[in-house]
Amino acid sequence: MSTLFDLNTKQSSKDSITQANPSPVILVTGGAKRIGAQIIKSAHANGYSVIVHYHQSQAQANELVDVLNSIRANSAAAIQASLDIINNPPALQSFAQQVINIFGRLDALVHNASRFYPSPIGQITHSTWNELFLTNAKAPLMLSQAFLPYLKDANGCIVSILDIHANAKPFNRYTVYNMAKSAHQMMVQSLAIELAPNIRVNGVAPGVNVFPEADSDQAISKPLQSKIVASVPLKKEGTPIDIAQTVIFLLTAKYITGQIIAVDGGRSLTLQGGDAG
Template sequence: MNELDQKADKTLQDNTAVMLVTGGAKRIGAAIIKAAHDKGYRVIIHCHRSQQRAERLAKALNSIRADSASVVVADLALVNNQAELNDFVQHVIEPFGQLDVLVHNASRFYPTPIGSIDNPQWDELMLTNAKAPLLLSQALLPYLQVQQGCIVSLLDIHAYDKPFSGYTVYNMAKAAQRTMVQSLALELAPDVRVNGVAPGVNILPDANSDQALDQAQQDNIVRSIPMQRIGTPEDIAQSVLFLIEALYITGHIINIDGGRSLTLAGD
């Protein structure tokens, strides 16, 4: 590449939108990162315990397009400390000098049956699903406003009307995040749009996890979905990108569940 081409490439990169995805190293988060990068976005991959996977993903994306992906490692409990939160914001902005899109994907999910709920469970589920998304949105808002950007939250079909039995704290936390989406959509318009995506069964628990499903359970779930298949992380990523690029949509939440919410009772 000659010097003129290098300058043109640098100018193009400087005008390219930047997206931060929390929990972006694997599963749905990684699918969003890859889909955005394919569309030309520069991407910031946030991770906590998955740094090696985040670094591998960034390396792969940078091999496709130089200086287009960055990694930031942080425990989102940093929102409880203003100095740490300020440092996180600087680490996010430093690689590319701007932020156009914030995607709240990082989340903890596990059952909290009544009679066993304790304060650490409450604190962790509320932090990752409600408190951190709100305080990160607030901290990064000045940069989003400059770019007339947007925020997208990953929610859950169980966060509205059809709670997931045995997951009361998670349901409450996601319901709070859903209300955050609608509240911020009102408060931040017209400068920043805020929307949500509510997955159904778009990814199964890891086979070696304590929530792994056997084949009979998986077959039962598929039968309950009108589209007759488990969704994919790519289905979610496609919808996130749609909301990012739909400039007259704010305060909207799209169910990406193959129609399951039409037939589902909380279970």
């Protein structure tokens, strides 16, 4: 990932959106596509002002912001940054401040950005370790810390998108990813205790809700996809909407913290680890 800090924001107009924003505000990392984009859309439909974080998906982020602002003016913005800003404290502080400057507050932080690809033993490199742990463990923790005072002021919440494989059900040949997601899961449980009673922290663990894009380095073969879907008790692939609905529930569930909800069609009940369980 780039070591450069590069931040751009897009709003519906050149004017700054007032800081006296009456709507709750949510920031979703990796919010331009797929599950992240659906969380953004669902939160917006539920009255949130939304901030779409993206790294490289500028066109998708801007298109999403334009659509949402056409529905409700000055309700959506996009912000660009590589997650490795967490390794540069001044850059991270600047990012946090620019996020707050968009709407003047932050009520919810959703950790969705992630890298996912195999790391078979014998081929694991420091680069693989650093990237997978950065996106799946270190960035969620450091971003949570950076936004802590704003979330505390709002009595807000943090929701992490995890993985059913993080809970002692490792996905074969994905050792580093499994380790990183397990660390992220422990972050959720640890912060739920430490940040109570002011901030609630929960997680959503997808199962087979959206496969990686076929032309990406995260792709899973069609035969393996079919095998995985066949292992799901509900016998079908879930959707990003299933994840987004659960996130929205957790945003409003005032007496739930430290919980991880599996949204997996029952797969975690029969999953034993390996390729398809």
